[in-house]
Structures are given as structure tokens and as C-alpha cells.
Amino acid sequence: MHIAWLGKKSPFCGNVTYGREVTNTLLDRGYQVSFLHFASEETSPDNWPDYQEVSIPFLYKSQIYTIPSLKSSKVLAQSLRELKPDLVHASLTLSPLDFVLPEICEELNLPLVATFHPAFDRHRRNFTSSTQHLTYQFYAPCLAHYDRVIVFSQIQRQLLMKLGVPASRVAVIPNGVDPDKYSPGLSTVKAKYNADRLFIYQGRVAPEKNVEALLRTWKKLQMHRGSKLLIIGNHGTLASLLMSSYGPEDGIIWLGFIADEQRRIELLRGADVFVLPSLVEGLSLSLLEAMSCGVACLATDAGADGEVLEGGAGVVMKTQRVSTQLHTLLPLMKDHPDLTAILGQKARQRVLERYTLSRNITRLEELYAQVLQEPRLQSHAASAHRKQQNWYDGFGDRWDRQVKYSLTDRTLIPLNQRLPESSEAT
DSSP, rough: EEEEEOOOSSSSHHHHHHHHHHHHHHTTTTEEEEEEEOSSSOOTTTTOOOEEEEOOOEEEEEESSSETTHHHHHHHHHHHHOOOOSEEEEEESSSSGGGGHHHHHHHTTOOEEEEEEEBOOOOOOHHHHHHHHHHHHHHHHHHTTSSSSEEESHHHHHHHTTTTTTTTGGEEEOOOOOOOTOOOOOOOOOHHHHHHEEEEEEEEOSSTTTHHHHHHHHHTTTTTTEEEEEEEEEHHHHHHHHHHOOOGGGGGEEEEEOOHHHHHHHHHHHHEEEEEOSSSSSHHHHHHHHHTTTEEEEOSSSHHHHHHTTTTTTTTEBBBBHHHHHHHHHHHHHHHHHHHHHHHHHHHHHHHHOOOHHHHHHHHHHHHHHHHHHHHOOOOHHHHHTTTHHHHTHHHHHIIIOBOOOOSSSSOBBBOOOSSSSBBBB
């Protein structure tokens, strides 16, 4: 089977990791994969597989969303026409191109599967989760025209169904990790950083990740006495601001983005506790990687993360008053190594039971087979999407008038609803 994968390779984010791991595994199982992505002339990282690539022109891209060039739809359509894949799988990059892709594939008689990544919080308990809900509302009418939409949890599926996406078109296939690669093992990290107890945060340093709540509470509790907190993630504007107030004197070590996967695994193997204080999430791959390495995990119930940890596989916080909860939980994790050891064992067991990459790729193969067996109909999608043709042809004007999203790396929100500098709910 020939899969045309539409995804991203940069800048680094969960979508990048998802695309790399899934396509690597599909290739290992004998599939032919062509990779289409927004790119100029750039060199792929060493750990990407060697397959046919197609570069789609763009105007701007970030970890959150992408603005394609005006000719990108023609480049994509022509590439698919030449590649002649059996199926197209779009790991959606939050781009205007997502809205015309169903029409392109229908005209070429190609089955179309999407993976929908945006973070969410089902309760809309804070400003950040409310703005992310707008993304789901905006996308739902378009997603209804994909043959299948893959999401990571039942909570996410229910949200899309409430917004009008047919239940038959929404499939739950969680993120997965390789438990042989991400596994407990020896590490010299504690010795390197002179730490009796080691805590880790790994992810983007952005307001919706709520890292400041962790840093502020850590410093207030004077956790540096015998413990260290490693911050692994991009060093953007927010990180630079936080680094000026929270540093080595507080036991906080900023490592920046680490491209070397083996180095990240070594850090996780040496950690006692992984902390994820996000206000919104999808299903965090960083969380699953830590769990698979046998690290005790402490995370909010944003997105599907609470579902992953429920039933004793970790400690779950509410997204409201995160600092207050951390004030109790951080000393508890520091002072009770027996507790964190048990939580680490349960975390790894949960991954082995539900979140292995191999099992989830098998489910993806089954979904592909189902979609390919379904008759291809020139259906209601054709007329609906032809009405949207002018939307894309003039998307620049529409982008300015109707959608107009902020060109920041904070989150995908309307310009008149910018996030405050501190996003923690109170």
C-alpha cells in the first residue's frame, strides 16, 4: 500500500514526532510512504527515514500553525496526481490548506484520513481552554468531509461529535511510544547535576503550558535543597523572561531543546518525577515517554492526559489553582521515594497495556483497510467543498477579515483576544 503522508518536519513539536514515528513504523511494516510537507530547501534530521519527499511552499510556519503560499494547493494536487497513492493521511498542521484537502482528494478519488492534534480542555475552565475550543468549532464542519478523523481520546471524539462531525468518521487511536526504546535504565544524570531527587519538565515553553506555575512554586518551596528541576524545551521569548527569575540558584537548570533522542531518554531514565502543569493538552507524547521510562508522573487533567493517568498510573491535578496543588505535591514527591518508585512502575505498566506504538500502528492499519473498502462516492462533500473554492483562492483576504490569527507562538487565538503573560487559572 502506498501512503501519501502530509505532515511537518519542523519546527519541532508533537506533530513532528508523531509523523516521524508513525511513518518509520509503516515503512518497517512494508508500506510505501511519500512525505509531503511545508518546506523550503532544508536538510532533514538524521533520524528521519529515507523516502520520497515533496516540498509544499509556505509563507510562515510555527510550532502551532502554518500559512501556505497561494500556489500550495496546486502543488499539492499535482503532486498527489503524480504520486498516485492508495490513500492520503494528513497529520493536520493547522493551515488553510486543511480546508481544501477534502475537495482535492475527492477530485482525485483518493481516500483521506486526518489526525487532528490541537490541545483542548473539555471543561473550558480558563481563558486558554476557551480559545482552543474555538479551533475545534472552526474545524468541525471541514473535518466532517474527511473519510476518517483520528483523535487521541474518547473525550476528544465526543467533543467533535457534539460539534457535528459524524460519529462514524471519528476514530480514537492514541499516541504511542516504543517501550523497548523508552525504557527504564541506568543513567548518570543525577551525578552530573548533583541531585538527590530529579524533576523534569519537557515541552514547549509557552503560556498554555503553564510552566511559570511550576517554577514559581518550586522557588517558593525552596526545592533546590537536594533536588533539581530540569526544563527541556525551546528557548523563546517567554523562556528568556523566565530564565531571568528562575535559575541555577533555585535548583532550576534550563537545557533548551535537545534534538538527540538518546540524550532525552537518558535524562528521563535519571528522573524521579515528570511534571506537566498544562492548561490545555492533546495527548502529550512527552508524558507517554516519561511513563514508558518508569518515571512517576504528575500532570493536569487537560486534554487526554488525565485519562492516561487515571486509576493510579500517576497523580492528576485540576487545571484550576495549579500552584496550590503543586505546593502540596512537590514536597510529597521529593520526600517519598518509595511512592515515586511505585508510581513509576504503574506508569510503565499503563503504557504497556494501552499506549505502545506497535499496537496503535496495528489499529491504524485496520483503519486504512476499512477506509479503502468503502465505496468512493461523489457525495455531498463535492458541492459543499466547491463552494469553498473561492475561500482558498482568496484566503489572504479572508484570513485578514474573518480569521486573523496572531503570528505568535503562544497559541492559535484571535488577535483581539491575546493571552495575558501569566495564564494560570485562579
